[in-house]
Amino acid sequence: MADKKGGKKKAQRATSNVFAMFEQQQVQEFKEAFTLMDQDRDGTLGLDDLREVYSSLGKAMKDADLKAMLEEAPGPINFTMLLTMFGDKLNGTDPEDAIMNAFKLFDEKAVGHIATKFLKEILTTQGKPDDRLNDAEYNQMLEGAVVDSKGMLDYAQFTRMVKRGNQED
Numbered sequence: 001m002a003d004k005k006g007g008k009k010k011a012q013r014a015t016s017n018v019f020a021m022f023e024q025q026q027v028q029e030f031k032e033a034f035t036l037m038d039q040d041r042d043g044t045l046g047l048d049d050l051r052e053v054y055s056s057l058g059k060a061m062k063d064a065d066l067k068a069m070l071e072e073a074p075g076p077i078n079f080t081m082l083l084t085m086f087g088d089k090l091n092g093t094d095p096e097d098a099i100m101n102a103f104k105l106f107d108e109k110a111v112g113h114i115a116t117k118f119l120k121e122i123l124t125t126q127g128k129p130d131d132r133l134n135d136a137e138y139n140q141m142l143e144g145a146v147v148d149s150k151g152m153l154d155y156a157q158f159t160r161m162v163k164r165g166n167q168e169d
Contacts, residue, residue: 103155
């Protein structure tokens with residue numbers, strides 16, 4: 001990311017529903033925190049802002065570490081971007097397209113469905129032992145998911161449910 005002086009990228013507008021992820025009180029608290037962090041009051045958080053925040057906490061951070069923090073954002077960090085980043089971290093899920101692409105890897109016929117029996121086998125037996133789900137975790141994961149009479153999961157609908165909640169359209 002470019003430093004605040006010089007070739008500065010234009011702040012990107014995050015999705016409009018980012019404010020719906022939090023209660024109004026939480027948004028206000030995040031806004032107060034953002035205002036405290038934005039030391040130069042330019043509406044974005046940059047290297048100097050982060051350096052000052054850590055300094056006020058009694059921590060001397062390396063510029064490389066601060067730059068790495070800033071590079072986690074797809075552009076300059078304005079309030080909406082910060083809120084989006086908090087939402088992503090708090091929700092603890094990957095972006096919707098990343099989840100969809102993971103399911104598509106196992107959908108050999110590209111029909112938009114995956115057998116829950118096959119999905120269970122993958123998630124409970126593959127990968128590192130600490131990363132595997134047990135049966136209870138697997139069942140909890142699929143709670144509320146639409147599975148047809150043949151045991152097939154519509155993974156696009158499931159992904160929307162995971163990312164956006166169980167919305168009635």
